[in-house]
Amino acid sequence: MSPPDARGRGGERRGRCQNRTVAPQTVTPAAVRPDRAPGADPLPSDGIPSDGMPSDPLPYDAILLYSFGGPNGPADVLPFLRNVTRGKHIPEARLVEVGAHYDHFGGRSPINGHNLELIAALHEELGRRGVDLPIGFGNRNWEPYTVDALADLRAGGARRVLAIVTSAYGSYSGCRQYRENLAATLAALAAQPAADDAAAVPALVVDKLRHYFNHPGFVQANAEAIADAYAALRARREAGAGAAGGGAGDAASAAPLVFVTHSIPDVMEEGSGAQRPSYAAQHLDVAALVAARVAELVGHAVPWRLAFCSRSGPPSQPWLEPDVNDVLKELSGEGVRSVVLSPIGFISDHMEVAFDLDTEAMETAAELGLTAVRAGTVSTRPAFVAGLVDLVLERAARERGEDVEPVAVGALGAWPDVCRAGCCRQRAGVDSGVPAACGEDSDPTEWTAS
Ligand SMILES: CC1=C(CCC(=O)O)c2cc3nc(cc4[nH]c(cc5[nH]c(cc1n2)c(C)c5CCC(=O)O)c(CCC(=O)O)c4C)C(CCC(=O)O)=C3C
């Protein structure tokens, strides 16, 4: 295997002082707590929601699971990559490199399958609460496309749709990019039927669910997945303890927790922080919460840090650091023998997780002689799914004019239902002029296809 520098990750960027580097942190159970009273947990650990959450979805008559998309077979890989990178100044060599990641997995991404599983789980949880809503599935970059999903929902009678974006955090990539694509989709949808009988086509209004990284369901599901990973690590160390000698279980307890998320360019990080705490600040907040909850679940403090993966763009452009592979080297240099990796930036095991973590970072760990266990994503864990349904019903209640407080944990507060003017620009302070739906700075006609 080639060294990490040859893979274009880390080498050229090390020591660049303008890069944002997130410092290592340690948290004990007492150090960081959710900012709510004990006993007021709206989501108990079994993931079954609290009493008192209304179960009326009106005014919404449909949900859209709105995601990134990924190739469904080898022939899709290059056209998908061209869709993703159009106008983004990603070097051609990077496209070839990323295309090869998909080749390792039969030319397909697991992302669409995972999103379909999430939809099934959402249907089940809604059903448990007596709610029957159609859920469409649409992607920004590949089939099934959002325009078809919304056209289907409209044909089925939907008039007001709540979009659940599969990105938990706010940044251009996880927020405004989705809103820009949605505005374009709604414009296309509005144009589509006009040729036949415009007057007969009802308006379709689409709202977007607020970011949910600091919702208790997301925090709880991540903590449970990490606690499972610590149990797996302990079992592995104990299985090897005969050869290695005593104390292996203790070594597993002390294993640091490395949270991993998608890197973004520094300018995008600045843009994400213009109206609300930035992308990196959101991750640091939720990481502290999750680590505190993990400490409760596993019964000991867990030292943690935040690392980044999946950097692209030219080497001259600074992106958030440190890279996960560099963090593994650093930990190894500090004498650490085992680690838990938690892909807290992603809600399911798609290609970034399958390749950048399970393949590449695991190779780095193996080279260093580190025992590494990768925690699961929130995926269809009950706490996460119930949390999303709570968020949908909570938003519906507010849209009906009811006085329902948005639920959030941590220090940053709930994200606004409607994005603030100028939020999550691609470059801090630069208005690209591209219309974006579902924001205070959106023209209302941009989230209405009529
Ligand atoms: C913050 C963030 C998320 C999390 C939020 C969210 O979930 O939306 C995310 C998710 C994803 N990113 C994905 C794939 C890709 N991202 C790329 C490129 C980029 N991502 C960026 C950021 C993010 N990306 C950025 C700043 C770029 C540079 C170009 C640009 O400014 O847009 C490229 C181009 C090649 C490369 O450069 O790697 C690909 C192929 C897939 C699908 C994986 C699959 O197929 O399973 C998913 C879920």
Ligand SMILES: [Fe+2]
């Ligand atoms: Fe990406």
